[in-house]
Amino acid sequence: MTEDQLKGMLKKFDTNGDGKISRRELRVGLRNLGLRFSFLKARSALRHADVNGDGFINDEEINELAKYVSKWDNSSLFRIDVWFDRILWRCTDLQVEAPMTEDQLKGMLKKFDTNGDGKISRRELRVGLRNLGLRFSFLRARSALRYADVNGDGFINDEEINELAKYVSKWGISIS
Numbered sequence: 001m002t003e004d005q006l007k008g009m010l011k012k013f014d015t016n017g018d019g020k021i022s023r024r025e026l027r028v029g030l031r032n033l034g035l036r037f038s039f040l041k042a043r044s045a046l047r048h049a050d051v052n053g054d055g056f057i058n059d060e061e062i063n064e065l066a067k068y069v070s071k072w073d074n075s076s077l078f079r080i081d082v083w084f085d086r087i088l089w090r091c092t093d094l095q096v097e098a099p100m101t102e103d104q105l106k107g108m109l110k111k112f113d114t115n116g117d118g119k120i121s122r123r124e125l126r127v128g129l130r131n132l133g134l135r136f137s138f139l140r141a142r143s144a145l146r147y148a149d150v151n152g153d154g155f156i157n158d159e160e161i162n163e164l165a166k167y168v169s170k171w172g173i174s175i176s
């Protein structure tokens with residue numbers, strides 16, 4: 001995720017539209033990302049990024065917030081990447097109209113490989129699809145694996161990721 005994408009995502013936390021992110025809005029936004037201890041992380045992030053001390057993050061301070069958030073551990077950043085990818089995937093949720101390139105889609109799918117063995121198992125695919133907010137992730141994972149697993153080993157490897165991307169693009173992902 002680029003810094004501009006991260007800033008754009010953080011600006012979406014301003015749910016009341018006043019141009020400032022309160023600690024409550026930050027906490028709710030982080031919790032919606034699936035981050036643990038969102039209360040503590042929101043308090044810590046606000047302390048770090050609130051340069052003028054008014055208790056809010058304004059447009060000038062969003063850069064500090066983005067820098068602070070980008071230093072979090074990899075599991076937190078993975079969740080943020082997944083959440084951002086979910087925005088792109090489900091464009092209607094936050095009215096984001098940015099189609100993914102084919103490479104971005106493949107990159108998002110490769111993130112499903114949580115154990116780092118270079119292959120996506122059915123379980124990893126199911127969990128990844130569920131984290132994106134897709135319904136019936138068990139059935140979708142099973143059908144996607146059947147379609148994309150060319151060599152029949154029960155996993156999606158780097159050579160088969162193209163087939164997986166082609167298959168999941170049928171689910172309404174707009175690719176530019």
